[in-house]
Amino acid sequence: MEILAFVSFAVLVVAWLVAPSRGSVAVVSHAEAPAKAA
């Protein structure tokens, strides 16, 4: 299970590297809808 834990964290780190990165933002959305959760 330790291996799965390391792999899952590594997957997140790789995802941050390939995730879209916007240089400029024309319109700032106040909040994304699906994040309204408790």
Add this chain to the structure above:
Amino acid sequence: MPNNISAGDTAWLLASAALVMLMTPALGFFYGGLVRRKNVLATIMHSFFILCLISVQWVLWGYTLAFGPDHGGLIGGLDWLALRGVGQDPGPYAPTVPHEAYMVFQMMFAVITPALITGAFAERKRFKAFVVFTLLWATFVYDPVAHWVWGGGWLGQLGALDFAGGTVVHITSGVSALVAALVLGRRVGYGRDALEPHDATMTVLGASLLWFGWFGFNAGSAINAGGLAANAFVVTNTAAAMAALTWMTVSWLHKGAPSVLGAAAGAVAGLVAITPASGYVDVSASILIGLGAGVFCYTAIQLTKRLKVDDALDVFGVHGVGGAWGALATGIFATVAINSGAKDGLVYGNPGQLGIQAIAVAASIIYSAVMTFVILKLIDVFVGLRVPESEEVLGLDASQHREAAYQI
């Protein structure tokens, strides 16, 4: 009963009760930031009022229904009505702390559970209906299910593992929230207007205070100031962090930006999912539980939105789905190496535990859904659930409380 009270255990349990108490107003801020400014006071009032209401209900009859001497595995007797016989000596559930300390720790769980539901009917529920609903729900849903799992009832006898409330707190509140959202219907302007959070900073502050209080929720559930509490503390923090990272990553890939509110919601989802498992799993399992919480809860919320269910603040997606995942994950990852008084789960050679956990999940879903539906329909007949459309447009702060949150 001989008096074996431990000063350390008692101090930790009382401190934990205070930590869990803080979670309910923190929830008010978490939810308050997510609604429009015309409803922020009403939303915060839901949590604050429940703190007061259930504090009294619990000492009068809630505690004895949940934890009183067992009747048929279904409900506690009335022996401890108004806390008769619940005093400074230890009770049957915790031999090293005063019975009153155990009672007040459990009170804070009873307080926050109905407060979680309020996120589903935010911005449209009549205050009077909310008051009646909370009192009935606490008495006829929370107290019996708490008895089933923790008070010597049938799920506890069956061997269901729920360290701090995956079934009792999160599945019951999450499923009831979904039922409430369906029965009340959508808010005015849903799908047409932007029903956006009015203060994301308030929400992040609320999430942070929830996280802080959750150490009492989970580590306090060890009921002693020892190694099990330390393990629960560590896995709680780890799962919350992993779920926040996961939710933020999934939403980043899905929506194109790393959302601050997404990270806050993800942390709460992780805290929910680790709750039933926190006294039974190791730190590697908590990372996987946090990962699952981030993925499953985020996906569930996308589905409810696609189905146009107006669960205003996504209570079902986080608490219903997160609680169910946590309860099932307990049956997968539990190990006696962490808690010698428990049982191994699936990955340690005991697949039967996963079946028992599934029964506990199904029972809490079915019971809370049916009872919540009945309670809401009765209230709709006698009181009316929703405010009139004109009052909803005006906002609940003005229409229900005649106050405004901000003068600037």
